[in-house]
Amino acid sequence: MSKKVLIVDDSATVRQHVRSTLAVAGFDVVEASDGSEGVDTIERVNDLAAVICDVNMPRMNGLDMLEAVKKDPKHAGLPVVMLTTDGQHEQIQRAKAAGAKGWIVKPFKPELLLAAIRKLTSR
């Protein structure tokens, strides 16, 4: 059975690029366009193997989404990796403290994104 990964990004192009990168490796991809939709999708889709999430988004940003999701103990084991233009260490530390499992600076290299998701979903 294919593992399911959620991509949360307000750019449809980024979501499609992630989708096509992961699909060739057999992952099923679910999409959300902002943090609020991301929270709803995580609640609705029970068998997510990982989440890839942008940081700067309208309505609810990625770090707020991460903190909201991780408040629920049932999502403690769900790997979330941030995908963003931001390379700032303070932001990275905030994400790590909130329970993120990784940080990728855009533009992503498909082989590195795939390797990261394979590693996170094999744990």
Add this chain to the structure above:
Amino acid sequence: MVHGATAMTSTSTLGLDRLVAENCLKLFADYDLEIRSGEVEAADTDERFLLCGIIGFTSKFVRGALVLATTKQPLERTNPTSAPSHRDWICELANQLLGRVKNQMLSRGVEIFPSTPVALRGEHLSPVLQQRLIAELFTAEGGVVCVWLDCEFEDGFELGEPDLRSCSIAPLSEGEVILF
């Protein structure tokens, strides 16, 4: 196609023009498109429309907006997907360009806070100067890329050199992945 944009000297733009130009070259290179600084000749493009992404930013000492404008060819050639949305992609490129500028300003001790981008389409776009205008023009195969950074500085603002001694403030590079 572009009117009224005048590049300013690096002393008056505090080195931001160099940051913007270098990062624009790298951004498009990361999407496998070589662009070159310089004058635009009529033969460089046969496109009439200009699509641009605009993203604002604020901080304590500097605020403004970055405008990234391209003709159709550079936009389509850099898009990594098979079903392109021009609007979406120009906004994402503007977002990524400002992100690069932001990361480098951070290593110089200045933090800016970007907003979310919007897109505009036009034929004769020109910036209306606020305080400082940085304008960079590039040509690509079959097209043109323009970047404007319209910004306002607080009196006494300086953009220092990168602090290479302290790794703790050096941001991650584009494409870099770390797992915790």
